Amino acid sequence: MFSRRFDLGVKIGGAIVGTVALCVFAVGYFGVRNDVLDVGYRPEQPVPFSHKLHAGELQMSCQYCHTGVEASAHSPVPSTQTCMNCHTVVKAESPKLKLIRESYETGKPIEWVRIHKVPDYAHFNHSRHIRAQIDCKSCHGPIEQMGVVSQVKPLTMGWCLDCHRNPDSRIVGARPISGIFTGALHSIDKLMKDSAFLYEPIPAQVTESMPLTEPAYGQWATALPAHQVDGIPHPKKAGFGPENCSACHY
Amino acid sequence: MNPSKRKFPVFTAIAGLAGAVFIVLVLAGKITWFSTEPPLEFNPNMDHQFKAIPQSGNTFFSDRKSVREPVEGTVARGQDVYPLQQGDLDQAEVLNVNPGVPRTDFVLARGQNRFNVFCSPCHNYNGQGESKVTTRGQWAGIPNLMRDETKALSDARLYHIISAGQNLMPSYADKIKPIDRWAIVYYLRSMQGIEGTASAPVAGADTTTNGN
Numbered sequence: 001m002f003s004r005r006f007d008l009g010v011k012i013g014g015a016i017v018g019t020v021a022l023c024v025f026a027v028g029y030f031g032v033r034n035d036v037l038d039v040g041y042r043p044e045q046p047v048p049f050s051h052k053l054h055a056g057e058l059q060m061s062c063q064y065c066h067t068g069v070e071a072s073a074h075s076p077v078p079s080t081q082t083c084m085n086c087h088t089v090v091k092a093e094s095p096k097l098k099l100i101r102e103s104y105e106t107g108k109p110i111e112w113v114r115i116h117k118v119p120d121y122a123h124f125n126h127s128r129h130i131r132a133q134i135d136c137k138s139c140h141g142p143i144e145q146m147g148v149v150s151q152v153k154p155l156t157m158g159w160c161l162d163c164h165r166n167p168d169s170r171i172v173g174a175r176p177i178s179g180i181f182t183g184a185l186h187s188i189d190k191l192m193k194d195s196a197f198l199y200e201p202i203p204a205q206v207t208e209s210m211p212l213t214e215p216a217y218g219q220w221a222t223a224l225p226a227h228q229v230d231g232i233p234h235p236k237k238a239g240f241g242p243e244n245c246s247a248c249h250y
Numbered sequence: 251m252n253p254s255k256r257k258f259p260v261f262t263a264i265a266g267l268a269g270a271v272f273i274v275l276v277l278a279g280k281i282t283w284f285s286t287e288p289p290l291e292f293n294p295n296m297d298h299q300f301k302a303i304p305q306s307g308n309t310f311f312s313d314r315k316s317v318r319e320p321v322e323g324t325v326a327r328g329q330d331v332y333p334l335q336q337g338d339l340d341q342a343e344v345l346n347v348n349p350g351v352p353r354t355d356f357v358l359a360r361g362q363n364r365f366n367v368f369c370s371p372c373h374n375y376n377g378q379g380e381s382k383v384t385t386r387g388q389w390a391g392i393p394n395l396m397r398d399e400t401k402a403l404s405d406a407r408l409y410h411i412i413s414a415g416q417n418l419m420p421s422y423a424d425k426i427k428p429i430d431r432w433a434i435v436y437y438l439r440s441m442q443g444i445e446g447t448a449s450a451p452v453a454g455a456d457t458t459t460n461g462n
Contacts, residue, residue, distance in 0.1 A: 090386075
């Protein structure tokens with residue numbers, strides 16, 4: 001009925017359209033996911049700060065700069081003053097630190113590029129997870145090995161819930177380098193001589209868990225156990241996380 | 251062309267197969283594709299709301315800071331301001347009174363935790379200096395906290411040094427809460443192996459500059 005030429009054209013055209021449609025479907029279905037799109041986001045920062053040098057080689061604790069992470073929802077990026085605690089002396093003339101020195105003189109903050117971000121309608125509280133002795137590495141990866149920090153976990157709701165439901169297999173326990181307070185005393189000899197000790201999770205010390213409900217401002221609903229002290233954050237045991245919507249979406 | 255001479259394109263096939271495997275692995279999230287560009291958002295609905303997110307900048311304010319400076323002359327609720335300057339040594343002996351922090355294992359553990367975070371970069375984990383930071387940089391004279399001069403300082407004076415700084419050391423009042431400073435003092439005393447004194451035995455006896 002149709003000419004041979006037309007028949008061939010339909011066949012080839014169909015093959016091309018089909019392949020393109022399959023590719024579009026594959027990229028759309030498999031590629032438009034946060035573990036493909038968001039993971040590997042490695043922006044260039046205004047100052048080439050290396051976590052590998054500071055946290056890896058110099059063994060500075062995460063909390064030296066990210067102070068306040070155990071008390072607030074937001075893990076703060078350090079102020080310029082924190083950089084200048086050391087860099088008034090160390091590498092004081094380095095051209096890489098020009099922006100830091102300018103910021104210190106003018107008081108204008110450095111605009112670090114944010115990497116890890118959950119949508120504004122989801123509330124992630126750092127302090128709660130730090131109190132449960134969940135190491136930074138659980139969500140941020142081995143930062144102390146990264147010269148330039150990139151996102152390594154998808155930070156999707158499904159990924160959050162995976163861990164809330166199966167914490168034991170996913171949580172990395174608190175490591176000494178993170179500065180997470182576990183209530184345990186470490187051997188000074190070990191800290192001095194065994195560098196690997198700093199980067200290994202230590203078993204959780206606390207066996208009882210504090211109640212999840214927040215007491216009214218300024219007063220604790222339950223009396224503190226005798227060995228704990230008011231004003232010092234008491235670590236709690238990491239257990240199952242909440243799964244109700246309003247735990248994060250409020 | 252003679253069909254018997256046509257070879258199977260081995261290299262093209264391998265390259266094509268490798269490319270296909272690579273694409274599949276990237277799409278499956280098994281290979282991380284690094285990018286300096288912000289991730290694509292296919293449904294940015296309410297992801298970015300017009301509200302003040304800490305440290306994220308805000309166009310509502312003319313200086314674009316979402317974290318606001320406190321109004322001049324005010325103190326935020328729960329904020330502790332250390333009132334003394336580095337030189338006010340005599341006042342420090344009077345003002346810095348331990349609020350009754352118990353000397354328990356829990357507090358000592360807290361002291362060690364805070365010491366390891368904030369003090370060990372310079373003073374090292376054992377308090378004797380020569381840390382990874384100070385042996386690398388051009389630091390002059392990080393004092394050994396285990397020597398007799400430091401042992402002789404009162405608890406109040408150690409608290410003062412942490413809060414106001416001394417010589418090269420900056421103030422850590424904004425980073426370490428008062429109760430944690432007392433915990434650090436306890437931990438330092440336990441490392442030194444002494445009890446420590448609440449305030450200097452002879453007031454004004456050691457008001458010259460300390461350290462090296």
